[in-house]
Amino acid sequence: MQVAVIGLGRFGFSLADILIENGHEVLVVDKDEKLVQEFENKAREAIVGDATDESLLRSLGPQNLDAVVVAIGDDVEASVLVCISLMDIGARYIIAKAENDRHAKILKKIGIHKVVQPERDSAKAVADHIMHPKLFDRFYIGEDHSIIEIKSPKSFWGKTLMELDLRRKYNVLVIAIKRREPMFDSSGEIKGFKEHLIAPPSPNEQILEHDVLIVLTSNENIKEVERWQ
Amino acid sequence: MQVAVIGLGRFGFSLADILIENGHEVLVVDKDEKLVQEFENKAREAIVGDATDESLLRSLGPQNLDAVVVAIGDDVEASVLVCISLMDIGARYIIAKAENDRHAKILKKIGIHKVVQPERDSAKAVADHIMHPKLFDRFYIGEDHSIIEIKSPKSFWGKTLMELDLRRKYNVLVIAIKRREPMFDSSGEIKGFKEHLIAPPSPNEQILEHDVLIVLTSNENIKEVERWQ
Numbered sequence: 275m276q277v278a279v280i281g282l283g284r285f286g287f288s289l290a291d292i293l294i295e296n297g298h299e300v301l302v303v304d305k306d307e308k309l310v311q312e313f314e315n316k317a318r319e320a321i322v323g324d325a326t327d328e329s330l331l332r333s334l335g336p337q338n339l340d341a342v343v344v345a346i347g348d349d350v351e352a353s354v355l356v357c358i359s360l361m362d363i364g365a366r367y368i369i370a371k372a373e374n375d376r377h378a379k380i381l382k383k384i385g386i387h388k389v390v391q392p393e394r395d396s397a398k399a400v401a402d403h404i405m406h407p408k409l410f411d412r413f414y415i416g417e418d419h420s421i422i423e424i425k426s427p428k429s430f431w432g433k434t435l436m437e438l439d440l441r442r443k444y445n446v447l448v449i450a451i452k453r454r455e456p457m458f459d460s461s462g463e464i465k466g467f468k469e470h471l472i473a474p475p476s477p478n479e480q481i482l483e484h485d486v487l488i489v490l491t492s493n494e495n496i497k498e499v500e501r502w503q
Numbered sequence: 504m505q506v507a508v509i510g511l512g513r514f515g516f517s518l519a520d521i522l523i524e525n526g527h528e529v530l531v532v533d534k535d536e537k538l539v540q541e542f543e544n545k546a547r548e549a550i551v552g553d554a555t556d557e558s559l560l561r562s563l564g565p566q567n568l569d570a571v572v573v574a575i576g577d578d579v580e581a582s583v584l585v586c587i588s589l590m591d592i593g594a595r596y597i598i599a600k601a602e603n604d605r606h607a608k609i610l611k612k613i614g615i616h617k618v619v620q621p622e623r624d625s626a627k628a629v630a631d632h633i634m635h636p637k638l639f640d641r642f643y644i645g646e647d648h649s650i651i652e653i654k655s656p657k658s659f660w661g662k663t664l665m666e667l668d669l670r671r672k673y674n675v676l677v678i679a680i681k682r683r684e685p686m687f688d689s690s691g692e693i694k695g696f697k698e699h700l701i702a703p704p705s706p707n708e709q710i711l712e713h714d715v716l717i718v719l720t721s722n723e724n725i726k727e728v729e730r731w732q
């Protein structure tokens with residue numbers, strides 16, 4: 275893949291790094307010389323300049339790239355101007371970071387393919403973590419369902435999935451079991467776990483103490499699942 | 504839940520908002536009066552002040568709260584000082600935002616329960632989206648597996664899961680089907696989809712044109728799944 279990243283703040287910098295680590299060709303642009311220098315030997319091109327300058331954007335050849343990412347935050351006007359110029363030049367796929375909901379609304383309105391709000395997405399994940407302390411992780415599937423990772427409750431230990439009959443009792447589906455075997459240090463304390471995934475679990479699979487269950491459930495049901503003891 | 508949010512930048516502000524919307528009690532602190540005023544009528548307490556002031560932190564009663572979130576970015580020293588003070592006072596659960604990997608390392612070392620890096624997490628998700636254009640979404644399960652959302656390839660349309668035999672051929676597990684029924688506008692163009700989830704799909708379930716498959720696969724296998732035509 276060939277990707278241009280415009281703006282090397284925390285988000286843009288990390289993104290360019292990850293793409294380069296995975297062997298993709300990256301062009302970076304920023305008005306801050308120090309940031310651009312970090313990519314001098316890693317990026318295909320590292321350009322110091324003002325991205326609102328249309329001739330600079332044309333020189334990147336956005337119409338030949340797989341994606342262009344506009345990662346300018348504080349200066350909303352610059353972000354929107356750069357996006358409009360890229361669309362005029364014929365960029366195939368534009369991803370832009372938005373500072374807040376108002377900025378996001380403008381970007382979507384002008385037709386940006388994907389708009390991301392890193393802080394808001396992270397705030398939602400942390401809020402979920404606080405509001406649902408028993409869930410190790412949660413992924414939303416469509417409007418009404420989630421896949422959750424939850425520690426196996428004590429009342430499940432030693433029982434098989436067939437005995438527990440969770441689909442009938444709670445209308446949930448155990449997709450996989452993360453079997454975790456505890457590793458002990460010299461004083462007998464658990465210092466970590468060795469994990470392997472059992473997917474799909476057979477109906478005769480017994481649930482063990484340190485197992486984490488990967489469960490598909492409706493969002494309405496989550497409160498019920500959290501009450502498992 | 505009772506939660507204190509210290510620092511009302513993009514992340515802290517969104518987090519406090521989401522928690523209040525979900526009916527939880529929130530205390531907010533920031534040195535910027537304008538930001539604190541936004542929460543005057545919504546938060547249980549809205550305090551203007553410097554969070555590195557230990558008497559201010561004590562007045563929040565962190566030992567009685569379910570969680571305290573330290574969302575201070577640019578001033579790494581202030582963030583770390585606030586975290587150390589909260590631990591000394593006896594806060595039960597501390598979540599802190601880190602500016603970069605070095606800041607994250609310090610926070611983990613002093614024993615902060617959860618450290619988040621919003622920009623890095625978002626950069627990883629966007630990099631995945633660019634590197635794997637066919638995947639609508641991807642969730643990592645343990646070290647070696649992922650659950651992915653992928654549009655059903657043309658060669659699957661009209662066939663049942665039994666006929667396709669994906670477990671044997673590709674070692675993947677179709678957990679659910681997001682059945683999307685197109686909605687047309689007056690000129691016959693698709694303007695959106697009505698979605699419902701089929702979980703678990705029966706072996707005789709036929710795959711339709713607009714279906715999105717929710718698939719559990721090993722990370723090694725993903726390249727193979729992306730080649731489905």
Ligand SMILES: Nc1ncnc2c1ncn2[C@@H]1O[C@H](COP(=O)(O)OP(=O)(O)OP(=O)(O)O)[C@@H](O)[C@H]1O
Pocket residue numbers: 280281282283284285286303304305306309323324325326345346347348349352622
């Ligand atoms: N017109 C411009 N041309 C080129 N680079 C720009 C322009 N405007 C801003 N930048 C660069 O974009 C980067 C990110 O911008 P900014 O700091 O405003 O965003 P941010 O939202 O705080 O970033 P993050 O949250 O990712 O750290 C900065 O490195 C800045 O130098």
Ligand SMILES: Nc1ncnc2c1ncn2[C@@H]1O[C@H](COP(=O)(O)OP(=O)(O)OP(=O)(O)O)[C@@H](O)[C@H]1O
Pocket residue numbers: 393509510511512513514515532533534535538552553554555574575576577578581
């Ligand atoms: N010592 C302090 N006491 C109270 N509030 C503080 C302190 N230091 C910083 N803040 C506040 O924390 C908030 C976030 O800080 P900052 O802007 O440094 O982080 P940020 O990483 O840019 O935030 P975000 O990425 O979430 O927008 C600001 O509103 C700032 O006023």
